[in-house]
Amino acid sequence: MVEIDAGGMYYRLLNEKIKALARSGCKEITVRNVCGQRYIGAGFDFKDLRINLYGTPGNDLGVFINGTEILVNGNVQDGTGNTMNSGRIVVYGDAGDITGHSMRGGEIFIKGNVGYRTGIHMKEYKDMRPVMVIGGTAGEFLGEYMAGGMIIILGLNGGNLIGNYAGTGMHGGTIYIRGKTPDVIFGKEIKIFDLEEKDYKTIMPYLERFANYFDCSLEKIYETKFRKIVPVTHRPYGKIYSY
Amino acid sequence: MAKSKNISDFVIERDQNRCIKCHACVRVCANDVHFKDDATSEVASDDSKCVGCHFCEDLCPTGALVIRKNPSETRENAHWKKEYIYRIVRQAETGGIVLTGMGCDRPYKNYFDHILLNAAQVTNPSIDPLREPMELKTFIGRKIDAVNLDDLNWKTTSIDEIMSGLLELEVPIMFSAMSFGSISLNACKAIAEAAKLCGTYWNTGEGGLHQSLYPYADRAIVQIASGRFGVSSEYLSRAAAVEIKIGQGAKPGIGGHLPGEKVSQEISLTRMIPQGSDAISPAPHHDIYSIEDLRQLIFAIKETVDYKKPVGVKIAAVHNVAPIASGIVRAGADFITIDGVRGGTGAAPVVIRDNVGIPIEIAIAVVDQRLRDEGIRNQISIVAAGGFRTSSDIIKAITLGADAVYIGTSALIALGCHVCQKCYTGKCNWGIATQDPYLTRRLNPEIGTKRLCNLLRAWSLEMKEMLGGMGINAIESLRGNREQLRGIDLSEIELKILGIKHAGESW
Ligand code: SF4
Numbered sequence: 079m080v081e082i083d084a085g086g087m088y089y090r091l092l093n094e095k096i097k098a099l100a101r102s103g104c105k106e107i108t109v110r111n112v113c114g115q116r117y118i119g120a121g122f123d124f125k126d127l128r129i130n131l132y133g134t135p136g137n138d139l140g141v142f143i144n145g146t147e148i149l150v151n152g153n154v155q156d157g158t159g160n161t162m163n164s165g166r167i168v169v170y171g172d173a174g175d176i177t178g179h180s181m182r183g184g185e186i187f188i189k190g191n192v193g194y195r196t197g198i199h200m201k202e203y204k205d206m207r208p209v210m211v212i213g214g215t216a217g218e219f220l221g222e223y224m225a226g227g228m229i230i231i232l233g234l235n236g237g238n239l240i241g242n243y244a245g246t247g248m249h250g251g252t253i254y255i256r257g258k259t260p261d262v263i264f265g266k267e268i269k270i271f272d273l274e275e276k277d278y279k280t281i282m283p284y285l286e287r288f289a290n291y292f293d294c295s296l297e298k299i300y301e302t303k304f305r306k307i308v309p310v311t312h313r314p315y316g317k318i319y320s321y
Numbered sequence: 322m323a324k325s326k327n328i329s330d331f332v333i334e335r336d337q338n339r340c341i342k343c344h345a346c347v348r349v350c351a352n353d354v355h356f357k358d359d360a361t362s363e364v365a366s367d368d369s370k371c372v373g374c375h376f377c378e379d380l381c382p383t384g385a386l387v388i389r390k391n392p393s394e395t396r397e398n399a400h401w402k403k404e405y406i407y408r409i410v411r412q413a414e415t416g417g418i419v420l421t422g423m424g425c426d427r428p429y430k431n432y433f434d435h436i437l438l439n440a441a442q443v444t445n446p447s448i449d450p451l452r453e454p455m456e457l458k459t460f461i462g463r464k465i466d467a468v469n470l471d472d473l474n475w476k477t478t479s480i481d482e483i484m485s486g487l488l489e490l491e492v493p494i495m496f497s498a499m500s501f502g503s504i505s506l507n508a509c510k511a512i513a514e515a516a517k518l519c520g521t522y523w524n525t526g527e528g529g530l531h532q533s534l535y536p537y538a539d540r541a542i543v544q545i546a547s548g549r550f551g552v553s554s555e556y557l558s559r560a561a562a563v564e565i566k567i568g569q570g571a572k573p574g575i576g577g578h579l580p581g582e583k584v585s586q587e588i589s590l591t592r593m594i595p596q597g598s599d600a601i602s603p604a605p606h607h608d609i610y611s612i613e614d615l616r617q618l619i620f621a622i623k624e625t626v627d628y629k630k631p632v633g634v635k636i637a638a639v640h641n642v643a644p645i646a647s648g649i650v651r652a653g654a655d656f657i658t659i660d661g662v663r664g665g666t667g668a669a670p671v672v673i674r675d676n677v678g679i680p681i682e683i684a685i686a687v688v689d690q691r692l693r694d695e696g697i698r699n700q701i702s703i704v705a706a707g708g709f710r711t712s713s714d715i716i717k718a719i720t721l722g723a724d725a726v727y728i729g730t731s732a733l734i735a736l737g738c739h740v741c742q743k744c745y746t747g748k749c750n751w752g753i754a755t756q757d758p759y760l761t762r763r764l765n766p767e768i769g770t771k772r773l774c775n776l777l778r779a780w781s782l783e784m785k786e787m788l789g790g791m792g793i794n795a796i797e798s799l800r801g802n803r804e805q806l807r808g809i810d811l812s813e814i815e816l817k818i819l820g821i822k823h824a825g826e827s828w
C-alpha cells in the first residue's frame with residue numbers, strides 16, 4: 079500500500095500522482111489530508127484498484143469512473159460519481175448535490191445525507207444497473223429524469239426522508255424509501271407502492287453491503303417497512319407532438 | 322370543420338403517356354404516396370402524403386413524374402399565410418407541438434448576401450492558385466501564447482509535443498454534429514470516411530460512437546450532451562477532441578427526445594440505453610448552471626484524457642453570445658462552436674427553429690470582436706456553423722473571424738438530401754434521416770464518401786481562387802481580416818455590428 083500526503087497539493091499534481099501509481103500496477107493507494115481537490119479518479123479504468131481518501135475531496139469525485147473502488151473517510155462535495163460507468167464509491171459521511179448524476183453502472187454508498195438532484199438521469203443498460211444507497215436523507219428533486227437503476231434511501235438518522243419533487247420526469251428505475259410515504263410533493267410521473275417479496279430480494283444484497291461498510295445492524299434497517307417509487311410510464315413525453 | 326388531411330403541399334403530375342407502369346415509384350416512396358389503382362391498373366397518387374423529397378421524380382425511368390408546389394392557395398394574406406392557417410388546423414386536431422427538420426426556412430436577412438469580397442488590382446498583385454502554393458491548413462485548439470526557444474531542450478521536446486492537442490485540418494471545413502440515430506449508419510460512415518480521407522474531422526453528435534465507426538475515431542470530435550448518452554471514459558479516450566454540447570442553432574435552450582420507437586438495437590448499443598426506451602436529453606446539463614460549472618466539466622474531461630485533446634463547447638448563437646463566448650474562453654475551452662439560427666436539426670419544434678437565435682454572420686463578428694477587445698482571441702479557436710451554402714459563405718465567415726466552419730446540411734445535400742424538412746418522421750427516402758433498412762440501403766457509403774470528398778475539393782479550389790484574387794496566399798492571413806469585406810444595402814448599425822465598411826469606402 080502506498081501513501082500520498084495531499085496537504086496543500088494542487089489537484090492536477092495529486093491526480094497525476096495517483097494515476098502514475100495506478101499505471102505502475104499499484105492496487106491500493108491511500109491519500110491523506112485531501113482538501114477540496116477535484117476530479118480524483120476521473121475516468122479511471124483500473125479494475126482492481128482501491129483508493130482510500132482521508133479528508134474532503136472536491137467536486138466530481140470519480141467522474142466517468144469505470145471500475146475502481148474509492149473509499150472516503152469524510153464528506154464529499156458535488157457531482158460524486160458523475161457519469162460513472164462501473165466501480166464503487168463509499169462515503170463515510172455526507173455527499174453534496176447531483177451525486178450519481180447520469181450514472182450508468184456501479185455502486186455508490188453514502189453513510190449520511192445527500193443534497194439536491196441526487197441520481198438525476200441515472201440510467202441502466204444491458205447488465206449495467208447503477209445502485210445508490212443513502213443512509214440518511216436526500217434533498218429535493220431526487221431521481222429527476224431517472225431512466226434506470228435504483229436508489230435506496232434509508233433515513234436511519236431521522237430528519238425529512240426526501241425533499242419535494244422526487245421523481246420529476248422519472249421514466250425508468252426504482253427509488254426505494256424506508257418508512258412512511260413522506261408528505262412532500264412528488265413528480266407527477268410516479269406512483270408509490272408497497273414492496274413485494276421479490277423487491278426485498280432485489281435490495282437485500284445492497285443493504286447487506288451497506289450494513290457491512292458502515293457497521294450498522296441489518297435487523298434495524300428491516301424493522302421499518304419500505305415503499306417504492308416507480309414511474310407510471312416509460313414515455314412521459316410521448317404525446318406532446320402533432321403529426 | 323377544416324380537415325388537415327386535405328392539406329396537400331405538393332401535387333404530383335404523372336404523364337400517363339410516358340408512364341410505363343413499372344411501379345418503381347409505388348415501391349420506393351416511404352410515404353406511400355403512389356399506388357396501383359386496381360380498377361384501372363393505372364398508377365395513381367395520394368398527393369396529400371407527399372413531402373416533396375423528389376426521390377420518385379429522380380428515379381422514374383421515363384421522366385413521367387413532376388412534383389410541383391400545390392398551386393391551391395388560401396386568399397392571399399401577408400399575415401395569415403397558408404402555413405399558419407394549416408398549422409393551427411393540425412394543432413386544433415392533435416393538441417401537440419408541430420415538429421420540423423433541417424434549419425430555419427424563414428426569409429430573415431441573409432448577411433452573406435449583403436457582404437462582398439475584395440480583390441487585388443494594380444497596387445498589389447493577385448496570386449494564381451494554379452501556380453503558387455495556397456495554404457488552407459488550419460489548426461483548431463488553444464494556441465500557446467509563446468514558446469521560449471532558449472528554455473526548450475530540443476533533444477527532449479519535439480514540435481509535435483508543443484503543438485499536441487491541436488486538430489490539424491487540411492481544409493477549414495469540418496462535418497458538424499449529426500448523431501447515429503438522427504441519420505443512418507451509412508450516412509455516418511460516408512461522412513467519417515470522407516473526413517479521414519480529406520484530412521478533416523467529423524462529429525458524432527450526442528449519440529455515442531458506434532463500433533463500426535471506431536476506425537474513424539481518431540478523426541472524430543465526440544459530443545457530451547445533457548443526456549450523457551454513450552459517454553464513457555472509453556468514448557472520450559478514443560476521440561480526437563471532445564465537444565460539450567450546450568445548445569444548437571435549430572433549438573437553442575431546449576432539450577431533445579429520441580422517441581423509444583426509434584431506439585433500435587444498434588442505436589441502443591451506441592447510446593448505451595435499453596432498446597425501445599425514450600432517450601431524453603434535458604434542456605440544461607444538470608451539472609452546469611454557470612461558467613464555473615462549465616469549467617468544472619471541461620477540466621473533468623481534460624483530467625480524463627490527460628490534457629491531450631482539445632475540449633470545445635458548442636452553443637447556439639443567441640443575443641448574449643459575445644459575453645457567453647468570453648466566459649467560455651475563461652472557463653478553459655480550447656475551441657468554441659457557435660451555431661447560428663439556420664443550423665439544421667433532425668427534429669425541433671417549428672416555433673423554436675424559426676424564432677430563436679441570431680444569424681451566424683452576426684454572431685461570428687461580435688464574438689471575434691469581443692474576444693479581441695478583451696485580448697483573449699488568441700486563446701481559442703472559433704468554429705462557426707449554421708447554413709453554409711457555398712465556399713463564399715465560408716470565406717466570408719472566416720474573414721469575419723471564424724477559424725473554421727462546420728457543415729451539416731450541405732454535406733447531407735451532397736449525399737442526396739433535398740431539404741424536404743421531414744427528417745423527424747424517420748422516413749427519409751434518400752436513406753439519410755432514417756433507420757429503416759429498406760431506405761438506408763439506398764445510401765451507398767463509398768459513393769457517399771466520394772461525393773463528400775468532391776464537395777470539399779471543389780470548395781477548396783474555389784476558396785483558393787478567392788484567396789489568390791485578394792492577393793493572399795494563406796487562409797491564416799484572411800482570418801478576421803475584415804478590411805477585405807464590404808457591406809451592401811446595410812444600415813449603419815448593421816455595418817457597425819459586422820465591423821465592416823460599406824461598399825465604396827476605401828481603406
Ligand atoms: S418519393 Fe418523395 S416526392 Fe415522390 S411521392 Fe414520395 S414523398 Fe413525394
Ligand code: SF4
Nearest residue numbers: 738739741742744749
Ligand atoms: S435528410 Fe432526408 S428527410 Fe431530412 S430533409 Fe433531407 S431528404 Fe428530407
